[in-house]
Amino acid sequence: MLTIVGTVPDNDFPLVTGDVLLKGDTIGIQDKQIPINRGTSALIAAAVKTFEVVGKKEITVYLIGDIGLGTGSRKLYEYLTEHLGQNDSNAITFHYLQPDVDWHNRVLFAVKEMIIPPVLIADAGFMYAAKMSGQAMAYDLFTPDIGELAFLADEEAPHPFYTRGFILQEENRVPEQIARAYEHDNAARYLLVKGKKDYIADKHGIQATIDSPVEDSMEAIGGTGDTLTGIVSALIASGLAINNAMITAARVNRLAGQLASPTPATQVKDIINCIPEALDKIVNKK
Amino acid sequence: MSFWGFLKPKKEKKSLESGQDRGILVFENTSEVIRAENVLRSTGWKIRVMGPPPEIRTGCDLAIEFPLIEELNILRTLNKSEIEPLQIVPVSSPLLKPVDLFHVKDFGLYLMVRAANMKITIEKKTRLIVNISGGGCPDVPYLAQAMVGKTIIESPVPREIGHTLCGYALQLAYEEVVRQC
Numbered sequence: 001m002l003t004i005v006g007t008v009p010d011n012d013f014p015l016v017t018g019d020v021l022l023k024g025d026t027i028g029i030q031d032k033q034i035p036i037n038r039g040t041s042a043l044i045a046a047a048v049k050t051f052e053v054v055g056k057k058e059i060t061v062y063l064i065g066d067i068g069l070g071t072g073s074r075k076l077y078e079y080l081t082e083h084l085g086q087n088d089s090n091a092i093t094f095h096y097l098q099p100d101v102d103w104h105n106r107v108l109f110a111v112k113e114m115i116i117p118p119v120l121i122a123d124a125g126f127m128y129a130a131k132m133s134g135q136a137m138a139y140d141l142f143t144p145d146i147g148e149l150a151f152l153a154d155e156e157a158p159h160p161f162y163t164r165g166f167i168l169q170e171e172n173r174v175p176e177q178i179a180r181a182y183e184h185d186n187a188a189r190y191l192l193v194k195g196k197k198d199y200i201a202d203k204h205g206i207q208a209t210i211d212s213p214v215e216d217s218m219e220a221i222g223g224t225g226d227t228l229t230g231i232v233s234a235l236i237a238s239g240l241a242i243n244n245a246m247i248t249a250a251r252v253n254r255l256a257g258q259l260a261s262p263t264p265a266t267q268v269k270d271i272i273n274c275i276p277e278a279l280d281k282i283v284n285k286k
Numbered sequence: 287m288s289f290w291g292f293l294k295p296k297k298e299k300k301s302l303e304s305g306q307d308r309g310i311l312v313f314e315n316t317s318e319v320i321r322a323e324n325v326l327r328s329t330g331w332k333i334r335v336m337g338p339p340p341e342i343r344t345g346c347d348l349a350i351e352f353p354l355i356e357e358l359n360i361l362r363t364l365n366k367s368e369i370e371p372l373q374i375v376p377v378s379s380p381l382l383k384p385v386d387l388f389h390v391k392d393f394g395l396y397l398m399v400r401a402a403n404m405k406i407t408i409e410k411k412t413r414l415i416v417n418i419s420g421g422g423c424p425d426v427p428y429l430a431q432a433m434v435g436k437t438i439i440e441s442p443v444p445r446e447i448g449h450t451l452c453g454y455a456l457q458l459a460y461e462e463v464v465r466q467c
Contacts, residue, residue, distance in 0.1 A: 009428035039427030068425025068449030070356060096424050098450070099355050101307045124422030128355075132306035147403035147420055156379040158306050158354055160403035160422075161451040163385055219391070220398045220407040222419035222430050264396035264407045265416035 001058040002047060002237035003087055003118075004230075005080065005126070006040025006095035007072055013065025015075055017083075020061055022048040025269050029061060037269045040095045042223040043123075046230030047093075047237075049275040050252075053283065054238045060089065066098060073098035073125075081106045085113030091237040092118045093229065094126035099159070104129035108138060119236050122188065123229045131186050132158055139188035140242060143229045146171065146195045153177035155184040171196055175206055190242050192232060194225045198250035200243060207243065210250040213258040221257075223268030228253040231275065252278045305377040309354030311364075312338055312373040319348040325367045326350070331360065341380040342373060351377060355423060358457070359449040385455065388462045397466060401458040406433075413437045413467055423450035438464055 013032065021028040026035055027044055036045035040063065047059055062080065066072030077100065084092075084107065092111070104126065111120065121141045122130050130136050131152055144152055151160040153176075174193060178201045181187040193199040196219065200208040218224050232249035236242055253271075255278035260270045313319045319335065326333050331352060338349040352360050354376055364371065376382050389400040396416065398407040404426070407417040414437050418430040425448050433441045444457040 007424040007427075009424065009431050038430050039424075066424035067428040068356075068423055068453060069359065070353070070424075070449075073424060096422065096427065098424055099307060099422070100353075124426075125424065126422075128422050129307070134306070145403070145420060147400065148422070151403065156382060158309075158376045158378050158382075159451045161384055161455045162376055162379075162382045163402060164382065165385070165387055217393065220393065220396065220405065220417050220419060222417045222434070224419070264393045264398065265409060267417075 001060060001089040002233055003060050003062065003089040003092040004040065004044050004047065004095065004233070005062045005076070005092065005097065006043065007064055007066040007076070007097060008034050008041060009039060009067055010065040011067050011069070011072070013063070013072070015062075015064040015079055017062050018060060020044055020048060020059055029063060036272060037267055038223050039226060042268050042272065043093070043095055043226040043230035043233070045272045046227040046275055047234040049272060050231045050234035050279060051238070053276050053279040054234070056234070056238045068098070070098035070100065074100065074103060077103035077107055081110045084110040087114060088116065089118050089237070090116070091121060091233060093121040093123065093233040095226070095229070096124045097126045097129070099125045099129040099132065101129055101133045104133050105135070108135060119242065121229070121233050121236070123225070128159060134185070136186050136188055141190045141192060141232070141246070142188040143192045143194060143225065143232065145225055146174065146193065149174065149177050149181065149193050152186045153180040155186060174199055178206060190246060192228070192246045192250065194228055198254070200246045200250070208247055210247060210254065213254050215254070215257045215262050217262040217264045217266065218257045220264035221262060221266050221268055221271070224253065224257065224271060227256070227268060227272055227275070248282060251282050255282060305351070307354055308351050308377040309357060310338060310342070310375050310377055310380065311350040311352060311360070311371040312342055312375070313349070314372055316348050318369060319350060321367070322350055322364055322369050322371070325364060325369060326352070326360065329363055331363070339380045342375055355450050357451055358445065358454045385458070388459070390462070390466065397463065399459045399463045399466065401462065402455040404452055404455040404459050406456065406459045406463050408438060408463055408467065410467060413439065415441055418456065421452035421456065423452035425449045425453045426456070429453060429456055438467070
């Protein structure tokens with residue numbers, strides 16, 4: 001089972017947990033409907049679409065409303081510390097949460113209570129907190145983009161906003177930034193760096209790069225990183241080895257993007273809808 | 287999996303008490319610090335009055351420690367009371383400065399500007415914001431929801447509705463895209 005933890009951009013949205021149902025361009029949880037066009041809901045939708053093809057269904061989510069004030073995230077952190085111990089997922093993905101080192105550490109303690117250790121995946125704000133806490137190596141997978149990789153590579157930076165200028169956020173500097181992130185223990189066991197090329201790396205260096213198909217417009221489209229994290233999370237939860245899941249997910253996300261014939265104005269929901277076809281073509285070589 | 291070793295001792299800078307997610311507000315004089323403290327405490331912020339680190343000592347022997355991620359929201363709260371800090375720096379490394387490099391990508395009909403981890407893309411002809419991407423704080427989807435589909439004139443400004451450092455980075459990207467168009 002895959003667990004996804006994150007937020008939705010609505011301050012009045014209560015803490016909800018449970019199974020999700022994808023219908024059209026919204027996901028349903030309990031009696032709540034959330035558009036899939038951005039953030040954690042895009043990640044969830046991508047995971048659901050992936051499960052449709054690989055034949056799995058079990059996704060449970062922990063969601064709360066937060067518009068950046070942190071109030072919702074902290075309620076959710078507290079809930080996780082009390083309930084994660086009973087969770088039996090084989091993979092957990094933490095996503096858009098207000099970065100908070102203290103709460104992050106408490107959640108990590110709660111994960112320790114789980115009977116079977118899950119694969120731990122972090123992206124977005126929770127990845128920032130994981131790096132800031134000095135506990136990045138407790139995670140199995142981080143999925144940064146190039147700007148976030150520079151932040152991981154900068155051992156001093158508390159947030160990407162404060163990444164030092166000499167750590168240039170450019171595609172051709174990715175290999176040295178990956179090395180620097182591992183040198184200072186600021187990377188997870190695996191890194192999937194999202195960009196014009198996607199890089200698969202571990203502490204020994206870059207293990208693979210995926211650079212086709214390439215659609216320049218993808219960089220501008222909000223949520224394409226979330227879909228990649230959703231696909232890789234679902235593949236890992238379905239039993240694929242992490243390194244294979246990363247490669248497959250990168251190829252699927254790229255192909256789904258291409259199938260959507262994107263422009264910089266394309267919305268991510270159009271790409272999400274192409275995930276099953278892309279996955280089918282790549283996994284089943286149709 | 288390496289998880290069970292996560293409690294192993296880490297380098298000193300990474301200890302759980304190192305305040306990696308805290309920032310420091312530096313003011314011109316002590317009375318400004320006291321005013322800011324009163325305003326922030328009365329609006330519910332968890333802050334701490336402290337001595338400034340030596341790297342940024344300017345004469346005033348007090349500063350305010352705050353949750354760095356929420357810098358944009360804190361600044362807005364202070365500005366409403368006409369309080370302006372001299373400096374805002376991370377506790378972990380007081381000499382760090384906000385990112386000031388922009389990456390501009392021209393897609394022909396569209397223009398994308400990135401500042402730190404935040405990107406904004408507009409259609410040049412209409413100045414319509416067509417996408418916002420990057421970032422990891424929860425106000426990013428909120429900002430995207432509020433801004434995408436509006437022109438840069440109609441759109442709310444990240445500085446006014448954002449709350450975090452990601453919102454702040456988007457503000458810088460937004461200002462640059464306005465400047466370029």
